[in-house]
């Protein structure tokens with residue numbers, strides 16, 4: 001079941017929230033900044049030992065002061081016009097999060113922000129179509145998959161992508 005919510009992802013009581021991080025995993029602006037503020041400085045300390053993360057991959061950390069048990073940090077691609085493999089890298093980022101969540105073994109609910117669509121400039125409708133396509137693939141292996149939007153407008157884009165994909169939403 002894929003749910004579209006308008007919320008601050010740091011408030012969600014789910015097993016894992018996904019962070020749209022940068023390759024350092026040490027924090028930044030946007031959703032990354034919000035997650036680090038809410039989780040507390042322990043997240044940065046923990047992530048320092050992970051030694052970074054390449055674009056398209058993902059790393060897992062405890063949620064520390066967050067209601068979520070885990071933070072799965074992934075690094076989406078910076079949009080350069082679309083001919084540098086950006087769609088494939090974004091798809092890989094979503095897939096890496098799901099695979100890591102399955103490996104962890106105790107993650108039944110997971111919430112994603114709209115990776116790469118803020119500072120990294122990925123066009124929102126295309127990003128939503130990619131996100132929804134991967135979410136639909138993993139739908140039957142989780143109790144809840146949440147597309148956590150930060151605006152009503154973004155939620156509309158996701159709802160449209162879901163109905164286009166003909167996927168349960």
Ligand code: AR6
Pocket residue numbers: 007008009010020021022027028029030031032033034076113114115116117118119120121122148149150154
């Ligand atoms: N809850 C849910 N979504 C949010 C929140 C929140 N609290 N805050 C922002 N968003 P961005 P990116 C949405 O820029 O494009 C950071 O500096 C936002 O509206 O956070 O992947 C990192 O360190 C947008 O739709 O991530 C990297 O350097 C979406 O989250 C870089 O930005 C993603 O926007 C990553 O850029």
